[in-house]
Amino acid sequence: MSESPQGDVSVALYESFTQSVRDLADTALRTNAGADELARAQAEIEAITARLAADQIPGTHGEHCSTPTGVSGWGNTVVGIRNAAAMPLRFSVAGDGMRLWADFTPGALYEGPPGHMHGGVIAMLLDQALGELSMRSGHPGLTANLSIDYKAPTKLNTPLRIEAWYDRTEGVKTWTRGHITTADGTVCAEATGLFILPRWVRDLPPEEVAKAHQHD
Numbered sequence: 001m002s003e004s005p006q007g008d009v010s011v012a013l014y015e016s017f018t019q020s021v022r023d024l025a026d027t028a029l030r031t032n033a034g035a036d037e038l039a040r041a042q043a044e045i046e047a048i049t050a051r052l053a054a055d056q057i058p059g060t061h062g063e064h065c066s067t068p069t070g071v072s073g074w075g076n077t078v079v080g081i082r083n084a085a086a087m088p089l090r091f092s093v094a095g096d097g098m099r100l101w102a103d104f105t106p107g108a109l110y111e112g113p114p115g116h117m118h119g120g121v122i123a124m125l126l127d128q129a130l131g132e133l134s135m136r137s138g139h140p141g142l143t144a145n146l147s148i149d150y151k152a153p154t155k156l157n158t159p160l161r162i163e164a165w166y167d168r169t170e171g172v173k174t175w176t177r178g179h180i181t182t183a184d185g186t187v188c189a190e191a192t193g194l195f196i197l198p199r200w201v202r203d204l205p206p207e208e209v210a211k212a213h214q215h216d
């Protein structure tokens with residue numbers, strides 16, 4: 001986590017702050033407050049935004065806080081601890097990076113069909129899980145192909161588990177697999193992914209590639 005430009009601010013503080021912003025987004029989505037209260041709240045939110053905007057990084061965390069090939073996870077839209085749009089997922093990794101998983105309970109912010117997770121959000125989570133597994137297994141790459149079978153509706157406000165496994169590597173191509181299940185083991189969606197170490201990384205000097213394999 002050393003890429004923070006604000007090194008004196010702790011990870012715990014960022015996590016706590018970002019969770020409050022997430023809670024605001026969820027509450028804003030579901031509040032029954034009337035026009036007057038909404039107008040007051042909007043003015044206060046805009047004032048806070050202006051205050052925080054007075055000192056911020058340009059662009060994105062990945063661009064601003066990483067080496068050319070290394071990765072800042074803080075802004076990631078699935079796992080980023082500073083990203084209020086991220087759930088965020090917290091992956092546990094086992095088997096020398098051959099398997100990972102995370103438990104999560106998606107709420108109203110992730111709705112597609114009434115009461116159920118949006119299929120695009122499911123794809124996004126699987127992309128991250130399979131891509132991160134590719135990297136953790138020592139074979140990082142960009143998603144070249146992601147194939148998903150949606151097997152059962154994925155209910156919101158229900159505990160879910162996302163899991164990914166290493167399959168195989170052939171040269172610059174690595175295949176991983178994964179799924180999302182309910183607590184009773186029902187498979188809601190399963191995926192296979194192909195991750196390719198891009199040409200621009202293959203063409204880097206070896207010491208830069210070694211750096212690119214590191215993950216915060």
Ligand SMILES: CCCCCCCC/C=C\CCCCCCCC(=O)SCCNC(=O)CCNC(=O)[C@H](O)C(C)(C)COP(=O)(O)OP(=O)(O)OC[C@H]1O[C@@H](n2cnc3c(N)ncnc32)[C@H](O)[C@@H]1OP(=O)(O)O
Pocket residue numbers: 069071127128129131132135140141142143144145171172173194196197198199200201209212213
């Ligand atoms: C060590 C550093 C690694 C850096 C990268 C890792 C960073 C990881 C960071 C953080 C991890 C956190 C987790 C993230 C999770 C989320 C992941 C995403 O959302 S990624 C965003 C969405 N994906 C894209 O934007 C890709 C866009 N596409 C491309 O950039 C290129 O098309 C790419 C890299 C996929 C391939 O291009 P080429 O120029 O590098 O590769 P060519 O030389 O053409 O092909 C190499 C081999 O791959 C095959 N190939 C290429 N594309 C294929 C495809 N779509 N399907 C099947 N085979 C394909 C070719 O036939 C060739 O195979 P033959 O060696 O001859 O056997």
